[in-house]
Amino acid sequence: MARPLIQLALDTLDIPQTLKLASLTAPYIDIFEIGTPSIKYNGIALVKEFKKRFPNKLLLVDLKTMDAGEYEATPFFAAGADITTVLGVAGLATIKGVINAANKHNAEVQVDLINVPDKAACARESAKAGAQIVGIHTGLDAQAAGQTPFADLQAIAKLGLPVRISVAGGIKASTAQQVVKTGANIIVVGAAIYGAASPADAAREIYEQVVAAAA
Numbered sequence: 001m002a003r004p005l006i007q008l009a010l011d012t013l014d015i016p017q018t019l020k021l022a023s024l025t026a027p028y029i030d031i032f033e034i035g036t037p038s039i040k041y042n043g044i045a046l047v048k049e050f051k052k053r054f055p056n057k058l059l060l061v062d063l064k065t066m067d068a069g070e071y072e073a074t075p076f077f078a079a080g081a082d083i084t085t086v087l088g089v090a091g092l093a094t095i096k097g098v099i100n101a102a103n104k105h106n107a108e109v110q111v112d113l114i115n116v117p118d119k120a121a122c123a124r125e126s127a128k129a130g131a132q133i134v135g136i137h138t139g140l141d142a143q144a145a146g147q148t149p150f151a152d153l154q155a156i157a158k159l160g161l162p163v164r165i166s167v168a169g170g171i172k173a174s175t176a177q178q179v180v181k182t183g184a185n186i187i188v189v190g191a192a193i194y195g196a197a198s199p200a201d202a203a204r205e206i207y208e209q210v211v212a213a214a215a
C-alpha cells in the first residue's frame with residue numbers, strides 16, 4: 001500500500017509559533033494545513049509565507065468555505081494553496097465553485113463532511129463533481145462531546161469512490177495505524193502534535209506508525 005500522507009493541522013494563532021512548529025516537524029509531515037482559526041486570524045499573507053518557507057511541502061488552507069465557492073477560494077489558490085477545503089453542508093453549487101477555482105490553478109479540493117447528515121451521498125456527489133479529496137472530520141467541539149471519526153471513515157472507505165479520503169478528529173499515535181488500515185489516504189493530526197511536550201517527537205512517532213501500518 002502507498003504510504004498515506006500526514007497532514008499537520010496548524011490551528012495556533014501565533015505566526016512565529018506556527019512557523020516554528022512547522023520547521024520542527026517538517027521531516028515527518030507531507031502537508032502543512034493552515035487551520036481555520038489561523039487563516040481567519042492571520043489572513044492570506046500566511047499562505048504566501050508558507051509557500052516561501054516550505055516550497056517542497058503541500059499546503060492546505062482550511063477555509064471551510066460555505067458560500068461563494070469560486071470567489072472565496074480563487075485568491076488562496078493564486079497565493080499558493082495546493083488544496084483548500086469546502087464544507088459538504090454548503091451544497092453542490094458551492095463545492096463546484098471551489099472545484100472550478102482549483103482546476104484553474106492546477107490545485108485540489110477537499111470536501112469536508114463535518115456535520116453532513118448523509119455523508120455517503122455527499123461523498124458520492126463530490127466525487128462525481130470532480131473533488132479529489134473527501135474529509136471525514138470530527139471537529140474539536142464534537143470531540144469534546146466524546147465523538148470520534150472512526151465509524152464514518154469505515155463507512156465512506158467501503159464505498160470505494162474515486163477520491164482520496166482524509167481523516168481528522170483527535171488522531172494520535174495510538175490510532176494512526178487503525179485509520180490507515182481502515183482506508184484513510186491522508187491522516188490529519190493537530191493537537192496530538194502541537195499540544196505535545198515535543199512536537200517533533202510526536203510527529204516522528206505518528207510517521208513511524210503510519211509507515212508501519214502501510215508496510
Ligand SMILES: O=C([C@H](O)CO)[C@H](O)[C@H](O)COP(=O)(O)O
Binds near residue numbers: 010011169189
Ligand atoms: O479542522 C480542525 C478543526 O475544525 C479546527 O479548525 C482541526 O484542525 C482538525 O480537527 C485536526 O485537529 P485535531 O482534531 O486536534 O487533530
